[in-house]
Amino acid sequence: DEAGRHELERLRAELAEARAQTRTENERLRTELDAARKDAESLQRKLRSAQSDVKRGEAALRRSGSEIEAARADAAARVAAAESESRRLKARLGEAEAAVEAGRRAVREGRSVEDMRLRLLLDTVLDAAQGLRRELALPPVTSRPADSVDAVEPGTLSPKDVAARALSDTDPALLDQLLSLPQAHLVVDGYNVTKTGYPQLPLEKQRLRLLGGLSMLAAQTGAEMTCVFDGAELAAPVLLAPPRGVRVLFSKPGVTADEVIRQLVRAEPSGRPVVVVSADREVADGVARSGARPVASVLLLKRLSRV
Known part of the structure; x- marks a missing residue:
């Protein structure tokens, strides 16, 4: 019995010590669990924040893509407008050059026509003068002032005779x-x-x-x-x-x-x-x-x- 009591007390002391160790270990584990929970909550908050950042980044990326496409479309429209304006200016330049050349040609032709008209008129006057010279057959200048008096000389026609010899329209x-x-x-x-x-x-x-x-x-x-x-x-x-x-x-x-x-x-x-x-x-x-x-x-x- 004495030995049994000693053994029982020893076992009780070991049990109490084991219980104390268990309580200490449980407290430590609870503390570690609370710290782990806090770390997990912190990580979850960080994850949610990172996810929000990712979503915002994706939205910003989509907006940037839309802006880039709009900028490309605007640049393409501006290039097309510039090319169209360039073609229009080239066409106007060609028309202006053609008009200048046509004006120069018209000036040359107009001058040629005027020269031809003037030369033809001059030939007409010269031929008329030569015809008058042949028709009148003027002798050398031997006239006197008295010869300029207006009168009817013997053997010449009077104005009435000249009018009488005018040709009919038929x-x-x-x-x-x-x-x-x-x-x-x-x-x-x-x-x-x-x-x-x-x-x-x-x-x-x-x-x-x-x-x-x-x-x-x-x-x-x-x-x-x-x-x-x-x-x-x-x-x-x-x-x-x-x-x-x-x-x-x-x-x-x-x-x-x-x-x-x-x-x-x-x-x-x-x-x-x-x-x-x-x-x-x-x-x-x-x-x-x-x-x-x-x-x-x-x-x-x-x-x-x-x-």
Whole structure:
């Protein structure tokens, strides 16, 4: 019994010591568990914060991507606009260069036309002066002041006699007289003449008959001759070889032969003798205002019947 009691006390002391150690270990473990829980909570807070940061970063990245795409689209639009503006400026530059070149060419051509008109007028004046010199056949200067007195000398015509010998407007000799002037230009209203003289013929034969007569008249008189036909109603170009000495023109679509004749008269220098053959009173009045001499179509037909 004594030994049993000692053994029991020893066991109780060991049990108490074990219980004390267990309590101490439990306290330590509780403390470590609380610290671990606190660390876990701290880590969870940090994780949530990191996740928030990641989400914010992803949102910022998406916004940056959108801004980059918008910037690229804007840059592409600006580049396209710049290229379009560059092409437009190049086109305007080409148009400006073409306009400058056309202006230079027009100036050169205008100067050439003016030079031609001036030279033609000068030739007309010189030929007229030479014609007057031949016509008057002036002797060497041997006149006296008394010779300048206005009077009728024996054997000369009075003014009334001169007026009596003036040619009629229906006399074909009047056309010869007009075409004998220096640098004379005869402009003929083609269909107006042919439809007056031989309307029963087809248009092709009308043209050939008139142009043949004008060619012979040009060879006889040496005058410049232009025959204008109305080409506004033509379905196709006319295959026609102009005869020698005669210029043949057809009016463009929308333009009448009368307008072409008026343009020809206006193109001549002032002072050059221009004769226009037409039975159209409007054409005759218009060319007369421009300085040309209108004659009737019948007069030319009479003159050509003598060729």
